[in-house]
Amino acid sequence: MDAPTTADAGGNDLVADRATEPPRSNSGGFRVRDARARVEPTSVAEVSRLVQEVADDPAGLHVHAISSGKNWGFGSAEPVTDGALVMDLRRLDAIRVLDTDAGVCVVEPGVSQGRLAQELVGSGFLLNVTASASATSVVGNILERGVGLRRQRSEDVIGLEVVLADGTVAKVGRWPREGARTTPYDHVPGPGTVQLFAQSSLAVVTAAVVRLIPDTEELRVVRLRFTRDHLEAALTHLKGWHADRLVAGVIKVFDTSAVTAYGGDSPPTYQVYLPVAGRAAVVAVITELIEQEATAEGTFEEVDVLDPDQPVGSVAEQAALRGYAGDPSANDAMVRAIFDTPLDEVDVRGRDGWLFCVPVAPLAPSALVEVVDIIQVASARFGQIVVGHTLNVLPSGWVDVVVSIRFERSTEHVAVAHLLLDELHVAFTEHGFPPYRLDIDHMDDAAGLRGDAGQEEVLDRIKQALDPQGVLARGRYA
Numbered sequence: 001m002d003a004p005t006t007a008d009a010g011g012n013d014l015v016a017d018r019a020t021e022p023p024r025s026n027s028g029g030f031r032v033r034d035a036r037a038r039v040e041p042t043s044v045a046e047v048s049r050l051v052q053e054v055a056d057d058p059a060g061l062h063v064h065a066i067s068s069g070k071n072w073g074f075g076s077a078e079p080v081t082d083g084a085l086v087m088d089l090r091r092l093d094a095i096r097v098l099d100t101d102a103g104v105c106v107v108e109p110g111v112s113q114g115r116l117a118q119e120l121v122g123s124g125f126l127l128n129v130t131a132s133a134s135a136t137s138v139v140g141n142i143l144e145r146g147v148g149l150r151r152q153r154s155e156d157v158i159g160l161e162v163v164l165a166d167g168t169v170a171k172v173g174r175w176p177r178e179g180a181r182t183t184p185y186d187h188v189p190g191p192g193t194v195q196l197f198a199q200s201s202l203a204v205v206t207a208a209v210v211r212l213i214p215d216t217e218e219l220r221v222v223r224l225r226f227t228r229d230h231l232e233a234a235l236t237h238l239k240g241w242h243a244d245r246l247v248a249g250v251i252k253v254f255d256t257s258a259v260t261a262y263g264g265d266s267p268p269t270y271q272v273y274l275p276v277a278g279r280a281a282v283v284a285v286i287t288e289l290i291e292q293e294a295t296a297e298g299t300f301e302e303v304d305v306l307d308p309d310q311p312v313g314s315v316a317e318q319a320a321l322r323g324y325a326g327d328p329s330a331n332d333a334m335v336r337a338i339f340d341t342p343l344d345e346v347d348v349r350g351r352d353g354w355l356f357c358v359p360v361a362p363l364a365p366s367a368l369v370e371v372v373d374i375i376q377v378a379s380a381r382f383g384q385i386v387v388g389h390t391l392n393v394l395p396s397g398w399v400d401v402v403v404s405i406r407f408e409r410s411t412e413h414v415a416v417a418h419l420l421l422d423e424l425h426v427a428f429t430e431h432g433f434p435p436y437r438l439d440i441d442h443m444d445d446a447a448g449l450r451g452d453a454g455q456e457e458v459l460d461r462i463k464q465a466l467d468p469q470g471v472l473a474r475g476r477y478a
């Protein structure tokens, strides 16, 4: 088939020169949008030129930028609305700065978490990696406010380079400057603008300033198991350890179905991973204290202290352990096992489909029990689908609830999985646990979830000022 071009759509020939066929499938079984063409610019100047061409295009296309397009479970590389020019930024792949004094780097969208993590080996710093494939983009995940093993990715970013809808290129936030020291401080004097560009449609991002995590002498991961009837008591322990700052990252609590969905194996229990890092002597004291408290009252069935340098167990467990150590390479075996296909074919040929619903909840045991009840009530009605949940307790004190929906990619199962996803969105929102990240079918919920007319007015005015024609990412978190 000939590559569709923007010229076919009545658009501009300059874009058409570089256009190829857009992506045609996605792991979540979403409707494939009518993307008109796909371009792969190789420089920031070309991004700027292409954006201007689209702005001048009488066909009224809009630009949907992707970094590595592996937004699995949320729509992969698909745009939110039809009529997009997909701008694939994989060829902007420079690590522009790696400052291992300050613990800061500057990366372009095509830099994967695997490559950056590899560059950091022996530097004294770690990347806050996610549980997704090593080939996923650091920038792409930051722009979705993804969650890593140590903290939310939005806490990693302190500056962005943005291309606005009229082609203007600007650096916002804190940037390394020639001849000056860089400090990994979040702000510049005056209003902050970096977060305006996360989960937004205001720019194409061509680079990010990313703050790294100092490596420590020792890292251990405490693995705990408990059964459903001890959920509230177990969460009370986790809350206490979190409050006392014994934990060096995200506490991950997988239910049995989540363990299975991610390719792990466990007895029918919840499985907790809790990272402890620092001086070896301090890590020894903390892990011993947690072991004592965890075994004292019978809440937990098993307690083990694991060394991420000696990973054993399932592919899912290895991924979690290595992830805490800043190494996403073990994730690939997990993702391959889930989709039963090479990583670059997940969207086209992946055996199973995958969807996420991600509500936020407070670190309050009774609220989290309510969250789990909502999931169980909804999923009981959809027997043929594997519905897992992971409670990610973030260092800043909120819980990222990840409901993972894994299903066979037959027409019938795709339809059922999407019905369940819709039902979960409604139920969580009604119970006061709104999702913090949206898939391409639920973007229209964004304004309602923000829930304040004044806030919408501010956002509308910003959009009008920066992109009055709607050239960029139409419909994204609109």
Ligand SMILES: Cc1cc2nc3c(=O)[nH]c(=O)nc-3n(C[C@H](O)[C@H](O)[C@H](O)COP(=O)(O)OP(=O)(O)OC[C@H]3O[C@@H](n4cnc5c(N)ncnc54)[C@H](O)[C@@H]3O)c2cc1C
Pocket (backbone or CB within 6 Å): 065, 066, 067, 068, 069, 070, 071, 072, 073, 076, 077, 078, 089, 109, 130, 131, 132, 133, 136, 137, 138, 139, 140, 141, 143, 144, 145, 146, 147, 148, 203, 204, 205, 206, 335, 338, 354, 473, 476
């Ligand atoms: C088994 C499994 C485990 C996973 N684990 C995690 C996890 O631990 N944490 C997590 O957060 N996610 C996880 N995911 C979900 C997903 O794979 C990751 O979030 C992934 O990083 C997102 O894809 P990406 O990096 O390729 O971003 P992209 O798909 O490139 O970008 C996502 C969206 O951001 C916008 N965007 C991207 N780049 C730009 C740009 N340069 N300028 C403007 N807008 C842009 C676009 O709207 C795009 O659709 C997991 C998925 C699976 C299947």
